[in-house]
Amino acid sequence: xxxxxxxxxxxxxxxxxxxxxxxxxxxxxxxxxxxxxxxxxxxxxxxxxxxxxxxxxxxxxxxxxxxxxxxxxxxxxxxxxxxxxxxxxxxxxxxxxxxxxxxxxxxxxxxxxxxxxxxxxxxxxxxxxxxxxxxxxxxxxxxxxxxxxxxxxxxxxxxxxxxxxxxxxxxxxxxxxxxxxxxxxxxxxxxxxxxxxxxxxxxxxxxxxxxxxxxxxxxxxxxxxxxxxxxxxxxxxxxxxxxxxxxxxxxxxxxxxxxxxxxxxx
Amino acid sequence: xxxxxxxxxxxxxxxxxxxxxxxxxxxxxxxxxxxxxxxxxxxxxxxxxxxxxxxxxxxxxxxxxxxxxxxxxxxxxxxxxxxxxxxxxxxxxxxxxxxxxxxxxxxxxxxxxxxxxxxxxxxxxxxxxxxxxxxxxxxxxxxxxxxxxxxxxxxxxxxxxxxxxxxxxxxxxxxxxxxxxxxxxxxxxxxxxxxxxxxxxxxxxxxxxxxxxxxxxxxxxxxxxxxxxxxxxxxxxxxxxxxxxxxxxxxxxxxxxxxxxxxxxxxxxxxxxxxxxxxxxxxxxxxxxxxxxxxxxxxxxxxxxxxxxxxxxxxxxxxxxxxxxxxxxxxxxxxxxxxxxxxxxxxxxxxxxxxxxxxxxxxxxxxxxxxxxxxxxxxxxxxxxxxxxxxxxxxxxxxxxxxxxxxxxxxxxxxxxxxxxxxxxxxxxxxxxxxxxxxxxxxxxxxxxxxxxxxxxxxxxxxxxxxxxxxxxxxxxxxxxxxxxxxxxxxxxxxxxxxxxxxxxxxxxxxxxxxxxxxxxxxxxxxxxxxxxxxxxxxxxxxxxxxxxxxxxxxxxxxxxxxxxxxxxxxxxxxxxxxxxxxxxxxxxxxxxxxxxxxxxxxxxxxxxxxxxxxxxxxxxxxxx
Numbered sequence: 107x108x109x110x111x112x113x114x115x116x117x118x119x120x121x122x123x124x125x126x127x128x129x130x131x132x133x134x135x136x137x138x139x140x141x142x143x144x145x146x147x148x149x150x151x152x153x154x155x156x157x158x159x160x161x162x163x164x165x166x167x168x169x170x171x172x173x174x175x176x177x178x179x180x181x182x183x184x185x186x187x188x189x190x191x192x193x194x195x196x197x198x199x200x201x202x203x204x205x206x207x208x209x210x211x212x213x214x215x216x217x218x219x220x221x222x223x224x225x226x227x228x229x230x231x232x233x234x235x236x237x238x239x240x241x242x243x244x245x246x247x248x249x250x251x252x253x254x255x256x257x258x259x260x261x262x263x264x265x266x267x268x269x270x271x272x273x274x275x276x277x278x279x280x281x282x283x284x285x286x287x288x289x290x291x292x293x294x295x296x297x298x299x300x301x302x303x304x305x306x307x308x309x310x311x312x313x314x315x316x317x318x319x320x321x322x323x324x325x326x327x328x329x330x331x332x333x334x335x336x337x338x339x340x341x342x343x344x345x346x347x348x349x350x351x352x353x354x355x356x357x358x359x360x361x362x363x364x365x366x367x368x369x370x371x372x
Numbered sequence: 373x374x375x376x377x378x379x380x381x382x383x384x385x386x387x388x389x390x391x392x393x394x395x396x397x398x399x400x401x402x403x404x405x406x407x408x409x410x411x412x413x414x415x416x417x418x419x420x421x422x423x424x425x426x427x428x429x430x431x432x433x434x435x436x437x438x439x440x441x442x443x444x445x446x447x448x449x450x451x452x453x454x455x456x457x458x459x460x461x462x463x464x465x466x467x468x469x470x471x472x473x474x475x476x477x478x479x480x481x482x483x484x485x486x487x488x489x490x491x492x493x494x495x496x497x498x499x500x501x502x503x504x505x506x507x508x509x510x511x512x513x514x515x516x517x518x519x520x521x522x523x524x525x526x527x528x529x530x531x532x533x534x535x536x537x538x539x540x541x542x543x544x545x546x547x548x549x550x551x552x553x554x555x556x557x558x559x560x561x562x563x564x565x566x567x568x569x570x571x572x573x574x575x576x577x578x579x580x581x582x583x584x585x586x587x588x589x590x591x592x593x594x595x596x597x598x599x600x601x602x603x604x605x606x607x608x609x610x611x612x613x614x615x616x617x618x619x620x621x622x623x624x625x626x627x628x629x630x631x632x633x634x635x636x637x638x639x640x641x642x643x644x645x646x647x648x649x650x651x652x653x654x655x656x657x658x659x660x661x662x663x664x665x666x667x668x669x670x671x672x673x674x675x676x677x678x679x680x681x682x683x684x685x686x687x688x689x690x691x692x693x694x695x696x697x698x699x700x701x702x703x704x705x706x707x708x709x710x711x712x713x714x715x716x717x718x719x720x721x722x723x724x725x726x727x728x729x730x731x732x733x734x735x736x737x738x739x740x741x742x743x744x745x746x747x748x749x750x751x752x753x754x755x756x757x758x759x760x761x762x763x764x765x766x767x768x769x770x771x772x773x774x775x776x777x778x779x780x781x782x783x784x785x786x787x788x789x790x791x792x793x794x795x796x797x798x799x800x801x802x803x804x805x806x807x808x809x810x811x812x813x814x815x816x817x818x819x820x821x822x823x824x825x826x827x828x829x830x831x832x833x834x835x836x837x838x839x840x841x842x843x844x845x846x847x848x849x850x851x852x853x854x855x856x857x858x859x860x861x862x863x864x865x866x867x868x869x870x871x872x873x874x875x876x877x878x879x880x881x882x883x884x885x886x887x888x889x890x891x892x893x894x895x896x897x898x899x900x901x902x903x904x905x906x907x908x909x910x911x912x913x914x915x916x917x918x919x920x921x922x923x924x925x926x927x928x929x930x931x932x933x934x935x936x937x938x939x940x941x942x943x944x945x946x947x948x949x950x951x952x953x954x955x956x957x958x959x960x961x962x963x964x965x966x967x968x969x970x971x972x973x974x975x976x977x978x979x980x981x982x983x984x985x986x987x988x989x990x991x992x993x994x995x996x997x
Contacts, residue, residue: 267456270423271514273443274450275470276521285469289460 130351137348140341148345156322157330158349164238164326165306168245173299175246176253177291183254184261199251206248210315213244217316236318241326244312249302256298257291264290293365300361304354374399374557375420375525380429381802382415382581388801389415391581392429397574400555402548404562404572406605412581413561417527420559421450434524449518449556453530455510457502463489463513464498470521488516491550508539515547519554526551528560532567544571565605569593577601582805594647597634597740602645603698609651609710610697610739612828613642620644620738623694623708627665633738637890637931641828643697646736651712653684655722658732666732667691670710672723677716684712684723686731697828743772744894747829749820749846750776750796750809757796759835761864762989764800764807766833769868770894773806775827779819786813817846824854831891831991833859836983843980847992851964857887857993865958865989871897872957874904874948874978875924877917881963884993885924888961889931891991897958898934901925902951904944945981952988961991 137145148154183195201209217224217234224235234240264287272282288295310328317324319333327350334343375397382390389412397403407413418424420431422443431439438446458466467488471481489495492512502510511531518526531547532540548571551558562568568575569589576586577600585592585601596602602610613622615636620627627644629636636642652658658666668690676683685699691708699711710731714723723729748763760776767774776796780789793809800807812819824832832850843851847858873888875881885901892899901924903917921937928935940947952960964979983990 265454265456267452267454268458270421270443271450271452271456271458271517272469273423274421274446274448274527275517276444276447276473277469278444281473286458289458292460 133344133347133351136340137344139344144341145345145348148342149349151342153321153325154330154342154346157325157327157346160238160241160325161307161327161350162353164241164245165303167242168249168306169299169303171242171246172249172253172302173295176250176298176302177257177295180254180258180261181287184258185266198254201248202251206309206311207315209247210244210312213240213247213312213316217243235316236320236324238324240316241313241324244316245306245309248309248312249305252301252305253298256294256301260291260294261287296364297361300357304357307350307354374401374434375403375559376430376432377416377420378430378432380416380419380431381427382412382419382424383427386795386798388798389581390419390426391801391805393578393581393583395576395583395586397557397559399557401573402551402558402560402571403574403576404560404568405576405578406562406565406568407578408563408604411578413563413578414529415581416578417450417529417559417561420446420525421448421527422446423450447521447524449521449523449526451511451514451518451526451528451531453533455502455507455514455534457505457510457513457517459502462499462501463494463505463509463516466502466513467498467516467520469517474521484520485516488520491519491553492516493546506539507535508543511535511543512546515550519550519556524557526556526558528558530562531560532564533562540567547571569605577604579604580801580805594735595737596645599643599697599739599742602643602739607648607711607713608645608698609648610643610645611691611694611708612697613644613694615640615642622667623691625666625668625690627736630736630738634740636738636741639886640741640890641830643739643742644736645739646733648683648711648713650734650736651686651710652732652734653686653712653714653723653729655727655729658730664732664734665736666730667710668731669728670731671728672725673709675720675723675725677720680716681713682716682718682720682723684714686710686712686729688731743770744830744891745828746772746774746831746833747820747824747827748774748776748833749835750778750793751816751835757835758864759833759861760796762861763833763859764804765866766859766868766891766895767807768800768803769896770891771806772894774800774804774808775823775829776807776809777820777823778809778811779816780811780813781815783813786811817849820846821849821854824850824856829856831857831859833861836860836862843983843992851992851994855994857991859989859991860983861989862987868895868897868958870955870957871899871959871961872902872948872952872955873899873961874902874963874982875920876963877903877913877920881920881924881995883995884961884963885928887993888991889928889933889935891959891961892928892933893931898936899928900936900938900951900955900957901928902938902940902948904940904942904947907942944978945985948978948982949985952986957988959989959991960986961993963995964992 179198183191214221214235216222217240219225219228219233219235227234234243268286269282272286277285308328310332313326314329317326317329319325319329325333327346331343331347377393377395380390380393381388393416405413405416415424419426422438422441426439430437433446433448458469461469464485467485468481471484485498489498492515494509494512494516497505497509505513532543535543544567560571572589574586574588575592577584577592579600585597592601593605596605599610602608611622613620615629615638618629620629620642652664658664667688670686670688670690672684673687674685686709688708688710694708696708699709746763746767748760750757750760764774776793778789778793780786789811793811797807797809812823820832834847836844847860850856850858871888871892873885875885889899901921903921905914905917921939925935925937938951940951948960960982962979962982979992
């Protein structure tokens with residue numbers, strides 16, 4: 107049934123405009139206000155370049171590591187029956203529920219120089235906190251559930267007989283994983299990886315705690331934006347924000363296209 | 373031999389799912405394992421494929437022991453009920469998968485895939501994905517995929533279960549052709565009898581993890597050995613008569629014992645099977661033409677028209693008192709009922725309910741003697757499970773079928789009772805594959821009595837507490853109303869080597885000798901016949917006793933039971949108890965009078981004090997009047 111009448115549509119737009127659409131537009135409007143040249147000069151500053159590069163590197167690493175880890179966790183949780191499986195399934199999903207600042211704090215309490223584990227590493231000269239490794243740890247923690255959430259439902263759906271069929275046909279465990287399970291996971295893997303990447307790119311709360319916000323060392327894009335904004339340097343903040351936003355849009359739409367195409371193939 | 377299973381067993385936790393299965397499937401044979409859900413049939417298939425590993429036993433494929441091998445190394449083709457076609461591959465790629473794994477050269481691969489597509493009737497559909505194929509087509513792909521690498525053995529797990537009736541029939545036809553063409557040894561698992569009869573070279577019927585019978589379809593249908601198989605496949609009438617002088621007594625009529633019928637002890641129950649289509653029904657009296665066995669008069673009580681056939685349920689006047697095992701009598705029905713099928717074209721009016729009819733059978737088949745069907749009353753007892761111990765011990769020695777029965781006063785108490793029975797059943801299942809267990813809700817002695825009568829048991833094992841004096845009400849009821857021998861057990865007893873049969877002279881004394889003898893034969897024990905002579909007995913009386921004992925001894929010896937005779941003087945109770953103790957007997961058998969006789973017999977007084985005076989198991993046999 108198709109409803110005529112534009113009132114509901116106008117209402118929706120009226121709500122969404124200040125809530126969603128205007129903030130999105132604002133980023134680009136403000137970024138462009140100083141003109142193209144100032145945008146380029148801000149973005150070519152060493153700090154901004156480092157922050158963007160660091161963000162992308164961390165996001166890529168996070169996505170790759172969690173793609174492997176998350177898939178493995180999903181496989182074990184889905185295919186093996188063991189005591190405590192239910193509890194573990196809940197626990198691995200907890201990171202989405204915990205405020206990211208709390209995550210940062212707990213990482214500090216664990217890995218910091220006087221932390222539970224950190225106090226043993228400190229004498230060895232290993233300091234994960236306030237270093238790139240700490241940022242990576244925080245991002246891995248915070249984004250872990252996304253991969254799991256994308257892959258586990260697919261694995262749950264995939265009946266064990268598919269694997270068994272491959273075994274009886276003669277495929278080894280590795281061959282079965284490579285030729286039977288992995289192709290079935292392709293969609294989930296891809297969207298999970300993108301989601302992880304996008305979240306890592308924008309992560310702020312945990313990062314700000316564990317990184318120490320050291321410029322040219324641990325400062326990610328979002329931290330740079332925040333720092334510049336605090337300093338009243340709106341143009342620089344907006345420029346990097348616009349780049350991050352544009353990057354996220356590209357990721358988002360490519361994911362959308364991909365899932366659409368998959369939907370048609372099925 | 374292409375598939376050989378030796379004593380294969382599999383447990384899931386404490387549950388025995390496959391129980392010592394031994395089976396040989398010949399080269400090129402299409403063998404079907406037929407069983408209900410949860411019978412263990414699919415587990416056997418998965419054990420053969422290596423998807424599960426057995427707890428005991430061996431699997432030999434093509435002469436090679438594969439028990440310890442991984443599924444990849446067994447070279448079997450497996451077809452699943454849900455097809456399990458790899459969805460991201462085309463039909464072609466699916467079929468090719470096994471060849472690619474084996475690194476077959478690509479030209480050879482292509483030729484083989486094409487050949488298989490043609491074989492399963494999917495020519496031209498190779499480039500389709502699973503979601504572009506119907507269920508039947510997907511199953512054809514699965515079949516081709518399993519055959520691609522020329523496996524030694526093809527295993528199919530309910531392959532047509534998910535297909536609709538019409539496609540199923542086509543698929544059966546295709547499978548049969550392909551199997552005949554390739555001559556690949558095939559083991560198919562199904563719950564569908566029609567499928568089994570239509571496809572199989574041989575059928576194996578499986579239930580509770582045990583293989584009951586193996587044989588060609590006709591054999592399984594017309595000449596099964598066990599009651600389970602007789603009633604599991606197809607509809608059937610199973611009546612219980614008695615072996616008497618080379619004939620089968622069936623109420624007021626008797627039938628000749630067929631020459632090829634399995635051996636039956638005299639007076640033991642004989643179960644005869646005839647299929648509904650072997651029943652002849654007509655409004656006129658049956659002429660005594662050759663090959664027809666009249667069962668007497670009856671009337672239709674129910675008629676169902678089913679197209680090509682019409683089914684009748686008949687109430688048989690002449691068979692009053694004959695116990696049917698199948699069909700199950702309708703509630704409150706006293707007379708025996710039979711099922712018959714007639715061609716649908718016959719005039720229905722002649723068979724309207726209430727019309728008197730003459731009934732006969734064209735053929736019948738005698739099932740194997742069951743052995744002594746034993747009912748063990750497994751009520752939770754504070755002193756332990758002596759009755760269960762002794763009953764199962766005896767049944768193991770005799771390989772007799774056993775039912776463990778427990779009752780619960782309320783619906784809530786039923787679940788724990790069931791659980792307890794299941795634990796007991798699992799403990800004995802390996803030694804007693806024909807062990808069943810049931811919990812009934814209701815009053816203890818009533819339920820036992822009902823069950824003993826309904827189930828046609830030949831022996832009921834009851835527990836009695838050590839301090840109990842005499843027979844309790846349950847035992848008396850069983851003896852009087854069910855007229856079934858009762859074994860009273862006070863404490864566990866391990867081996868049964870010597871049986872003491874206390875016998876009176878003459879006709880009443882024959883029942884306990886017969887039954888005690890049958891039991892002794894089954895468990896491989898020797899018998900001592902003990903007769904206590906009355907004080908001041910006349911010489912004629914003594915002579916009669918002498919003759920009775922001699923006859924008893926020779927009939928025991930005819931059974932193959934080692935027997936000796938002992939005559940003693942009164943007091944009877946003392947003599948019997950002393951003899952039992954000094955002779956290290958394992959079981960005392962004693963007769964009890966039938967209640968209707970009204971005559972006071974000395975054994976009537978004997979059973980009670982003897983039960984009270986010993987801790988040995990005592991078997992009380994009701995005497996015929």
